[in-house]
Amino acid sequence: AIDPQFHENRDQVDEHNGHVVWGPVDEPEELGIHGTHVAVDFDICLADGACLEDCPVDVFEWVETPGHPESEEKADPANETQCIDCMLCVDVCPVDAIDVDAG
Template sequence: MEYICESCGTLLIHSNQITLDSMKDVHDQLCSVKRQNIATPIPQAPQKAIPNAQPSLSNTQSPSQATSSPSSQQSTTAASSPGGQTTISLTGNGTSYSKIEGPIDPEFKTKRQVTGSFQGIKVWGPVDAPGQLGIWGTEVTVDFDICVADGACIEACPVNVYEWLDTPGHPASEKKPFMIREKDCIFCMACENVCPPQCVKIFQKGQ
């Protein structure tokens, strides 16, 4: 007489039916395949969609999430919005290339609009990264489309307002003096005076 386990296929053979039944009982208790099948949960039916569920907000991103280190990474969001709340991108597929001669237009605040900001620093458009970056800053302003990155302003500043910001792909220079600490400016005018192409303009507070 024989018994074949329906779960694992093990063949049990014995001439005595009672003994074979005992062997079967022992095997059923030890059969790993049978125990695994018992432990496997029954798949749940998919849940029906809940009416009036809120839509996904996957496109929502706060400015702080889009902001990144100036020396290593740049954000990839560049869409503009009124009020300059958008984080400016230094990378992109822009086709405008702006390499212009100085000096900076001292009247630019009446002619341009704030397109966005980068780590809290205002950026006055037009901006079409990577080749056109506009004018950056509020009191300490630099026309990035003129700047040739000789570093004179960074060396001249006694209070370390600037740090280098990589701007790969810009035709005038691939790094710019980022006025990240413009709130520390003491209005000594040193940077404005030393800039060879005259692309720096310092505004006293309220100007």
């Protein structure tokens, strides 16, 4: 599962689609965590898609990640500022790849 303390245990190494990427990153096999308020561990996500289907405010968008061992697309929290903290995505992800900091 995603480390809920990622913001203490990892470093900001990049930005993508307006959000932070938390390392380590070593493409294409290691992609890190995307987002801060809505954080997706790209190295755990296996492209189940439930988060995209269920998010009521369409926070997530698919991004292509060719060559990653778990899946070749990931749910990117492209619109994390729209999140209403309903926690549905956290509940439905089968591999606990998502952390939402609801404060």
